Amino acid sequence: MSDAPNQSVKQRHENMDLSLNPSQAQTQTDDSLIVESSTARFQADVLEASLSRPILVDFWAPWCGPCKQLTPALEKIVTALKGKVGLVKINVDENQALAGQMGVQSIPAVFGFVGGRPVDGFMGALPESEVARFANKLIEMATRAGIGGPSEAESQVAAAMEAAQAALEAEDYERAYQIFATVLRHAPDNVDAVVGVATVQFKTGDRDGARETLSMLPEGESHAGADALIKAIALDEEAAKLGDAAELERRIEANPADHQARFDLAMIRNARGDRLGAAQALIAIMERDRDWQEDGARKKLLEFFEAWGAKDPATLKGRRMLSSLLFR
Numbered sequence: 001m002s003d004a005p006n007q008s009v010k011q012r013h014e015n016m017d018l019s020l021n022p023s024q025a026q027t028q029t030d031d032s033l034i035v036e037s038s039t040a041r042f043q044a045d046v047l048e049a050s051l052s053r054p055i056l057v058d059f060w061a062p063w064c065g066p067c068k069q070l071t072p073a074l075e076k077i078v079t080a081l082k083g084k085v086g087l088v089k090i091n092v093d094e095n096q097a098l099a100g101q102m103g104v105q106s107i108p109a110v111f112g113f114v115g116g117r118p119v120d121g122f123m124g125a126l127p128e129s130e131v132a133r134f135a136n137k138l139i140e141m142a143t144r145a146g147i148g149g150p151s152e153a154e155s156q157v158a159a160a161m162e163a164a165q166a167a168l169e170a171e172d173y174e175r176a177y178q179i180f181a182t183v184l185r186h187a188p189d190n191v192d193a194v195v196g197v198a199t200v201q202f203k204t205g206d207r208d209g210a211r212e213t214l215s216m217l218p219e220g221e222s223h224a225g226a227d228a229l230i231k232a233i234a235l236d237e238e239a240a241k242l243g244d245a246a247e248l249e250r251r252i253e254a255n256p257a258d259h260q261a262r263f264d265l266a267m268i269r270n271a272r273g274d275r276l277g278a279a280q281a282l283i284a285i286m287e288r289d290r291d292w293q294e295d296g297a298r299k300k301l302l303e304f305f306e307a308w309g310a311k312d313p314a315t316l317k318g319r320r321m322l323s324s325l326l327f328r
Helices: 009-015 042-051 065-080 096-101 128-144 152-169 173-186 191-203 207-214 224-240 245-254 259-271 275-288 296-308 313-326
Strands: 034-037 055-060 086-091 109-114 117-123
Touching: 034 042, 034 065, 042 055, 042 086, 042 109, 055 065, 065 086, 065 128, 109 128, 117 128, 152 173, 152 191, 173 191, 191 207, 191 224, 207 224, 224 259, 224 296, 245 259, 259 275, 259 296, 275 296, 275 313, 296 313
Parallel strands: 034 086, 055 086
Antiparallel strands: 055 109, 109 117
16 A cells, blocks of 8 residues: 555645546536527527526516526526536517517516427526426426436546445555545545545544545535544544453453453454454443443444444444344
């Protein structure tokens, strides 16, 4: 294993070789998603553009009060959808003939275009939630028509993430790290890639680096992978403070009722990757004294399950053992 995972956040992003094409992986800017158009540009900006993704056409005017409420909502939703739908704004004062051709009788008026033709629309300043439903309806219509879907860049990122996860599961940490970091160069907001880099750091003994990487995540947002990793780091630190596993096993052999030794052994086994062994040690405590340390063995076992993840084989088997014990 090289020292790549131990580099600083800045270094690991700047030094990583790229396998994705940067021009393809760039996220479309708001300028390309939201445009001011006209009669002369209508065919290119709306009809032709709607052949590759749904287009919302907003007919508005500077003097229109409701337009000042609706247009920002449209812009917010289109930006949040990150390229799945575009917004074209038409000033009716400057494009009266076009508004007439579209049958605009009052404003704001919004039309949805898919595949080069109008498919739906509404008039008036709808609530943001209803506008979002309208936009998602257009996306669904486009998907059924074979329009839109993941861009080439998005497909590349998805494929890269699958390869990184496979490398991580195979304990090929060098390769997993390289792919996760490359994804972050092109998609710095990819939370799964951030968690992936942090996971590699943790797996290779760099707890501080894993914490630093996790600090890149937006505050206040929960992510199952990040939450589980944070829990795993805390458990690993707790286990590091405990004694020698062989000595603890000797204590248990001499005194099977030494629940503290068995509990500490569970912590060490978990830190060493023996998850099932850790679960069995805690179950053994519960079999002998379910109330030990105010149900401490069961509580710690549940912490393990959270850190391991719901689909981990040790979690699945551990939950079966726990259920069998509690309900027999």
